[in-house]
Structure formats: C-alpha cells, structure tokens
Amino acid sequence: MEILLANDDGIHAPGLRALHAELKQLGNVVVVAPAIEQSGVGHTVTYRSPLQVEEIFDHGQHFGWAVHGSPADCVKLGILEFSPKKPQLVVSGINSGANYGINVLYSGTVAAAIEGAFFGVTSVAISLNLDSPPDYERTARRSVRLIRDLLARFPAEGLLWSINFPPSDVELKGVRFTSMGIKRRKEVIERRIDPRGKPYFWSGTDPLENHILDAGTDIEALSRNYASITPLMFDLTDTPRLQPMLQEEWTCD
C-alpha cells in the first residue's frame, strides 16, 4: 500500500516519527510535513507565494520532504509531486494535543486529512490529548491497529476519519465511534495590558470543561478515557435545511 504521512507539528515532531516507524508495516510511507510547526492553522493554503521544499535525511537515509507551508499544502504536494503513485491512504499526526469538538475546524492535523479526502483518498487524522507526558510509541501502535481495522471493515475509498486518544497516563477504557461535539459552553479571551499601557489579548485556552459533554460525542468519549473515532465529511451544506429552500424564488436587484 502507498501511504502519505503528514502532520501539523513539523517533520521533526516525535508524534510523526513514532507513527512513521509503525506505519511501515502497512506499506511504503512517503513523509511530507511542514518544515516548522503549524498548529492551529486550520485549512490554510499557500497560493500567494510559492512553496519551497527541503529533502530531510535521517542517519544519511532519505526520511521525507519538509514543506515551508501548511499541513494542507503538504498533502497537495505529497499527492501531486512526491508520491510515486496516488496514495491509497493519507495519515496525519500524531498531533501533540487532542482535536475534539469544534476544534476540528481549527486543526491543521485534521485539515491535512480533509485535503487527502478532497483527492478521494481515505484519510485519517490522529491526535493525542496531552494532559500527561505523551507516549507516542504506544499511541502509534494503537493508531496503526485502528487504521488497519478501519481499512478492513470500511474499505470504501475516500473516507475521512479523526481519531483522538486520551492522555497517555490513563488506562484506556476502549474505543468509541463518536460524533463531533458541537456545543461550546464558553469561550474566553484574556485581556492584558502591555508595558506601554495598551491592551492585548490571549485566546485559545480551551479545556474539555469549556465544552458540553453530550452523550456520543468525541468530547464525552475522551472525558471518560475512551479513544474516539469520528467519521467526518467535508460537505458543509446543511442539506436538511436546504431542501425546502429550493422552492424559493428570490431576486436582489
């Protein structure tokens, strides 16, 4: 099997290295990952400036391609330029930090997987909650087991999955198929004053407690120390709401 591996933490991140070592069991792994960390960049794409790429070596052997761009850029380049043939699988991760609830939309890790699905390639994003020191090696073994099982059980092409693992120091209770939690209890921005007397703002502190733990969601599964597997799609159309609108006759002049 031809596999493309990307992430958003950068090509030297330990989560990617651990996953690379395990994924080799499943096939030929091409690594295309950001040259520098890209967390929180969502589905950024670079189109106003060109993308530069460096070949990265490990102990004198080719390891992969470092892209001066976003996770989605990496997957585009990986599929169109650096894979010897079209990959059958795109994997993104292991991200240092969980990507649950609406954070899915902020996540560069998930965006890389969505980009893979744009090309019709089954794609999996993998994220690890960081509330304790991360054990990426064990998480990589668990990830490859789940990827193998997903490919066997749901063999259709172009499926899109997001997997989250609870922190490494807790006993994993099991695996749950979940929905994306969509209810945020609160969002805070912290206002501070700089040394010149001017306000500035910190955003993005988003603990699990800020979310509503609806049953069946990724957030609730993680809060109970289950790994979550969420089947995603990239069609944002609100289809049930659209249906009756198709009868509307509007003008705007």
Next chain:
Amino acid sequence: MEILLANDDGIHAPGLRALHAELKQLGNVVVVAPAIEQSGVGHTVTYRSPLQVEEIFDHGQHFGWAVHGSPADCVKLGILEFSPKKPQLVVSGINSGANYGINVLYSGTVAAAIEGAFFGVTSVAISLNLDSPPDYERTARRSVRLIRDLLARFPAEGLLWSINFPPSDVELKGVRFTSMGIKRRKEVIERRIDPRGKPYFWSGTDPLENHILDAGTDIEALSRNYASITPLMFDLTDTPRLQPMLQEEWTCD
C-alpha cells in the same frame, strides 16, 4: 440590531468599506477586521502568541478595530471584547474573490462566519467573483437586500450562510439556494526551477473549470451568472455513516 462586520482582506479593503456603508441601514455596525490581508488562511486561530489590536479612524471618526490575526480571531474578539452587547448578526466580506465548492474550507471569509455561528449568532459570508473589475457598491446593496430577506424569512438564531456573486460585469440572472459543490475535476501544482536550480511549487490556481458543475451547486449557479446562497453547518460528522458504527465494539491494545 447589533452587527459585527469582519473580513479576510483586511480592514482597509474596499469590499468591507462598501458593505459597512450599506449595513448601517440595518443597525449598529462594529468593525473588527485583520490589520493585513489574510486570504486563504481557513479557520486559523492565534493562540501561541497574543493578539494586538489597533483602533482605526476614518476622517477623524472611529471606524473599527484592526487585529493582527486571522478572520476567526477578529470574530472572537469582536463578540467577546468589542461589541457593546452580543451581536445578532455577523457579516464577513465582501471578499475579493468567490468562495465556492471546497474552497469554502480554505476561505478566511467563510471561517469568520463559521466562528460567529460557533457563538450561536446568525452569520453570513459574502464573496464576489473577480473575473471583471469589482463593483463593491452594487454588490453591497444586493448583499444587504439578501441579508434583510434571509433574516425575515429564516429568523432562527445561529444560522450560517455563504453568498457568492458572479462577476460585476455580467447581468445577474437571479438568486439560487444551492449546495456546496464537492467535486473537483482536477488540482494542479506548477513546478518551477529557481535561479539556484532547485524546484519550487505554485499552488492554488483554481478556476471554475477545475470543478464539476453538478446541478444545484454553488459552482453551477455562479457559472450561469446567478448569485448563490448556501446554507452551511459546522458539524462535520458524517452522521448517516456513523449510525451503523455505533454498534461496533473495538479495542486497540
């Protein structure tokens, strides 16, 4: 009505200025927009560094707040810090360029609207195809007419809309409620050689012709010179596919 206006082209962009002038008919407009252009940043959020903000004046009068961050950052700050009370409407645009098909996921303009919907506020992204010189003033008048009609006809809170207009020089055929086109015919990256002999890559040339014009999509409506209104949602769960999976019992150790 309390309105928050953002964009991704920056606070000085003519599309935002034109929309601001028209939106004042509907209520009090607070402008919070990026200090510099942020196209293609998707749902980027700034959380590793603080956000700095400048007050912007126009002819000696307060015009708005320029944020050194992403469109989504602007909406967070707009709702949590700069609106005198929680807005009833977030508007993002007018973007210089259409946001149809899967480009919705790359778009900072749409991400700003999605961020508004995260807060439960009805949010509208507005984009103008740029195949001819843009007439933002006319597009702003059409936009406000559509926003007024959307609020009257679909008054529920927290709805999310993306509106695209065909180029300014074509005769507008009407308005269509559409789905997001999800089929890209092809994607190209152009490989070039730099003066030092090293390859580099250009991405992001994405004309309408790269997409499949399925009936009922935003792409098809635009190609026939209709304005498109697409109802969006931010829950990416593939719910039909999830349902049978809820019976699965998996482990990964």
